[in-house]
Amino acid sequence: MTAHRPKTLDPTTLPAHFDASAAERRWGALWDELGVYRWDPERPREDTYVVDTPPPTVSGSLHMGHVFSYTHTDVLVRQRRMLGKNIFYPMGWDDNGLPTERRVQNYFHVRCDAALAYDPSLAVTQADDARRKGERPRVVSRRNFIELCHTVTSADERAFEDLFRRIALSVDWSQTYATIDDNARRTAQASFLDLFRKGLVHNPEAPTMWDVDFQTAVAQAEVEDRPRDGAFHHLEFGVEGSDQRFTIATTRPELLAACVAVTAHPKDPRYQGLFGRRAITPLFRAPVPIFPSELADPEKGTGVLMVCTFGDQTDVHWWRSEGLCLRQIIGRDGRLVPVTFGTEAFPSANPEAANRYYEQLQGKTVASAQKAVVELLRDPAGSATGHGPALVQEPVKLQHPVKHYEKGDRPLEFVTSRQWFVKLLPQRAALLARGDQVRWWPDFMRARYRNWTENLGQDWCVSRQRYFGVPIPVWYRVREDGTTDYNSVLVAEEHTLPIDPMSDAPPGYAPSQRGAPGGFVGDPDVFDTWFTSSLTPQLSSRWATDPARHKKLFPADLRPQSHEIIRTWAFYTLAKAHLHEGTVPWHNVAISGWILDPDRKKMSKSVGNVVTPLGLLDSFSADGVRYWAAGARLGADTAFDEKVLKVGKRLVTKLFNAGKYVLSQEASGALGPEAITHELDRAFARALGALVGRATACFEGYEFAHALLETEQFFWSQFTDTYLELSKARARGDHGGDAGRRSAVATLRLALDVLLRLFAPVLPYITEEVWSWAFAEEKGQRSIHRAPWPRAEDFEGVTAPEAEDSLEVAGRVMAAINKRKSEQGASVGRVVTHLELTVGAGLAAGLARVAEDVFSATRVQSHRVLVSDEADALAVTSLEVAPKEPAAEA
RNA sequence: GCGGGCAUAACUCAGCGGUAGAGUGCCACCUUCACACGGUGGAAGUCGCAGGUUCGAAUCCUGCUGCCCGCACCA
Structure with a gap:
């Protein structure tokens, strides 16, 4: 650092109060102008720190959750920037979906x-x-x-950018992407082509979870269980060629027409005679096989159940393992499709009756079909056995978990359709291993990932029947008879990406051949948005177009995100990096907790308890709001509390005032560390150096909240309340001579310099403001955010104190005197004409080293120190205050 | 059912083996020349409950309770 002449401030040239919003505008502009946050593509990978920033959903609203988690990332990034890292901190917009x-x-x-x-x-x-x-x-x-x-x-995006700039995210705004832009579409399509070539994707016609409102397939990760009211319906089935009968229990009687089998546990004594025979369903009189299965639970319902295509995941399993027929009666719109009994697909012992019943159900939604079928089942004529109504008792109400699309309202159905899947199930063990190769902050969040990955039940369905998404870059050949051959897949050529198969023609075909016999059709579907979002590290590294850049930016160093998307964003991102390049996508995952409202409920738009940030930024300043966010540990859910913002704002004010005071102190000569010669100052510098060590260690362990806590406590109690008061008289020149004064002023400046830099990651505006008054010029670094993080070199040349506890001793004695003054109703500023202290021998010796500072700070004119036998004694035995001074003359 | 987190002063949170901490709020006092967006002092807690380990437990172990979350279950 270049040594400049120390600059002393004339405090009258500074405003009395800190105008935060003006400062926010001013410094935001300077950072842009200086390119403080710009990534330098020339510097090597090992100097670089790469962030895989979460792209916010731009169609959503701005709320404190954004401020909270993005501030966490920014604090970590700013500290690492000060450590000298070349920061790559992009911003993405998730507009896809x-x-x-x-x-x-x-x-x-x-x-x-x-x-x-x-x-x-x-x-x-x-x-x-x-x-x-x-x-x-x-x-x-x-x-x-x-x-x-x-x-x-x-x-x-503009609204988000405005907010993010206001809270001073140190993003390199020249590195932005959107999850639907050309690069994103190209990258997602290239990802698909790579998986296709590796044989990791396929497009079978298979039962898939389907949302009947959005009319699209969904993946396991987007499914959530919701408790729903339902009822067990007990239906009597017959047995082919006998007068035997049994009763199944089902919550989905509307699927009766889709019944393809009956099963019970192989050891269940009640149903031993049935296995291998055929059951006859009520109403539709369909003969269906009865097979034993370990998956049937004798405790549940009646122990025997009907298998339908498809009521749930287990039905899909049985359909596959038993080679059952397919009777799909639920259509894509969630209504019962027309079917005809008495056909090969829908056999019936009495087709005429079956069709008559079914006519009353077809076209109905699942819910109304259920009501209707229950009524039909009450009719004895519909019985499969001739023993009265098939519904043998009134439905028994129950509550059970039902799968829903996370964004949907009605239960999911299993619908058979052709979808693209990424084969993840064979990768389970490898993905678990990848999860262990990254560090999770906090570590227990790893359990969430492991939990999910271990229980992965399906391959990843990546095609969606939607529009605003990345098109799947494939076409299918059209046979000479005009039908589409979905097994004859034509894929795009990499150099043509991004393409839209609905308007572009496949390689080797003319546009006129679209839909024609011998021609092609485009795949109309788009990718699951996670298919693209799982490539965010590759989007910002330009994996698809710039291998050299990709090499410098991938894998990333840090993935910040919240815990509810571990199963989606973190999981799929790990999966993609693993499948494409056999690596992890990043080395660290930092998981922010949630903001809870004062009743400890999660803040969410649907609950209506969201606090919006803009008003709070106006009231408490960006630094104040950041202080609140930075005070929460990673992974810890935190109740929103305005009091904390208030404390942050107060800290900002205190820094402003302390800065003003320190920089207006004058002293002659050089003010470097070697000027720090006085015992009190040396002891203070020692304590400050220890603080630097603790704060630095905290940041290494991603514990920015603790670093802030330590720094704040030190600043407030050690610096402003103790050292600053103890050194005031000497800094003013009241005692100690030129050397003493110089030592005090040098210490004050070192303290301010170091403390500003320790606070800079959390409070970027006020620290930049105070830095700009003198240090920017003196240190030759216009922005504090490019200044080096405090380290041992800052203290080189400061001699060690004679006693480690000099600062503490001075502080204790000052506090004791102040307490006595307070008890006597005198102000701290009152002159003490005579003081008598009783202290232990050790303390007396310690006090002697700093006595002048202590007694000047407390305005003691004369004193006597009595030494007590009690080692740790400290008592003010008598204290006489001067009469209140008359008001200062004009 | 399996797994995870949390439980410390009225509130928000530190502390995680050695005599209970901070800030806010509350009470009293103080215009003190950086700061009343301040200062000084004070009151305030059987550290969720019950056992155990230890010379010593808020801190380690076991069990329980409450709140929150993940996974599974979904006939």
């Missing part, structure tokens, strides 16, 4: 049809209410729809 689709549909009153051709001259405007009600939505092509999505999301 359903939330944006919904917003665009409403905003422009449009619907998407992937089959339509792109209209380059399409012009739509925001739909007003009349049009919204009156007209049909305008149908637009997928490419047009995507363009509209861009229009809407670019406005949302």
Whole structure:
């Protein structure tokens, strides 16, 4: 660092109060101008610290949860930047997906049809209410729809960027991406092609979890259990060729027509005679096989159950393992599709009756079909056995967990359709190992990942029947008879990416061959948004287009995220890096907790307990808000408490005032560490050096909250309350001579310099403000955020104190005197004409080293120290205060 | 059912084997020349419960209770 002449401030040139919002504008502009947060592509990988920033969903609202977790990342990043790291801290926008689709549909009153051709001259405007009600939505092509999505999301992105800039995220704003931009589409499609070539994806026709409202397939990770009211319906089945009968229990009687088998536990004595025979279903009189299965629980229901295609995951399992037939009666819209009994697919002992019953069900939703079928089952004529109604007793109500799409309202159905899957099940062990190769902060979050990965039940379904997403870059050959051969997949060529198979033709085909016999059709589906989001490290590293850059930025160092998306974002990102490059995508995962409302409920939009950040930023300043966020440990859920913001704001003010005081102290000569010669100052410098060590260790362990706590405690109690008061008289020149004064001022400056840098990651604005008054010029570093993190070299040349406890002794004696003054109703500033102290011998010796500072700070004019036998004694035996001074003359 | 986290002063949180801590709030006092967005002092807790290990436990172990979360179950 270049040594400049110390600059002394004239405090009258500074404002009386800190104007936070003006400072926020001023320093934000300077950081941009100086490029303080810019990544330097020339520096080597080992100097670089790469962040895989979470791209926020831009169609969502801004809330304190964003401020909270993004501040955590920023604090870690800023400290590492000060350690000299070349920071790569990009920002992404997650605009791909359903939330944006919904917003665009409403905003422009449009619907998407992937089959339509792109209209380059399409012009739509925001739909007003009349049009919204009156007209049909305008149908637009997928490419047009995507363009509209861009229009809407670019406005949302600005709102997020404004907030993120205001809270001073030290993002390199020249490194931004969106999960639907060209690079993202190219990268996601390249990812698919790589998996395709490696044989890691396939597109079977298979039962898949399906949301009947959004009408799309969904993956296991997007499914959540919700408790739902249901009922056991006891239905009597017959046995083919006998008068035997048995009763199954089901919560889904509406699937009776889809019944393909009956099963019970092989050891269940009640059903021993049935295995290998065929059961006859009520109403539809379908003969279905009865087979034993270990998966049937004799304790549940009646111990015997019907297998349908498909009521749940276990049905899918049995369908596969037993080679059962497929009777899909639930359509993609969640209604019962038309079927005909008496056919090969739907056999019946009485087709006429079966069709008559089924006619009353088809076209109905699952819920109303259930009501209707229960009524039919009450009719004795529908019995499979002739023993009265098939519904043998009234339904027994129960509550049971039912799978729902996380964004949906109605239960998921299993619908057979052709979908693309990434084969993850064979990778389970490898993915568990990858999870152990990254460090989780806090470590217990690893258990969440392990839990999920161990229980992975399905391959990853990555195709979605939606519009605003990345198209799957494949076509299928059309046979000469005009039907599509989905097993004949034509994939895009890498150099043509990104492509849209609905408007681009596959290699070797002419656009005119679309849909023609011998031609091709494009896959109309898009990828699961996680298919793209799981590539965020590769999006920012430009994996698809810039191998040299990718090598410098991948794997990343830090993935910050929240814990509810460990099973999705963290899991899929690990999976992609593993499948593509056989590596981890990052070395560290930092998991932020949740913000809870004062009733300890999670803050969420749906609950309506969300606190929005903008008002709080106005009231408590960005630094104050950051102080609150940085005070929470990683992984710990924290109740939102405005009091903490208030404390942050107070800390900012105190720094402003302390800075003003320190920099306005004058002394002659050089003010480097070698000027620190006085015992009190040396002891203080020693304590400060110890603080630096502790704070640095905290940051190494991702414990920024603890580093802040330690720094704040030291600043407040050791620095402003103790050292600053004890050294005041000497800094003013009241005693100690030039050397004493110089020593005090040098210490004050060292303290301010070091403390500002320790606070800088958390409080970027106030620290920059105070830094700018003198240190920016003196140290030749215009921004504190590029200044080096405090270290041992800052203290080189300071001689060790004679006694380790000099600061503590001085502080204790000062406190004892102040306490006595307070008890006598005198102000701390009152002059003490005579003081008598009784102290232990050790303390007396210690006090002697700092006596002048202590008695000047407490304004003691004369004193006597009595030595007590008690080693640790410290008592003010008598204290006489001077009469109150008359008000200062004008 | 399996797994994880949390439980410390009225509130928000530190402490995680050696005599209970901070800030806020509360009470009293103090215009003290960086700061009343301040200062000084004070009151305030059988550290969820019950056992155990230890010379010594808020801290380690076991069990329990409460709150929160993940996974599974879903006939």
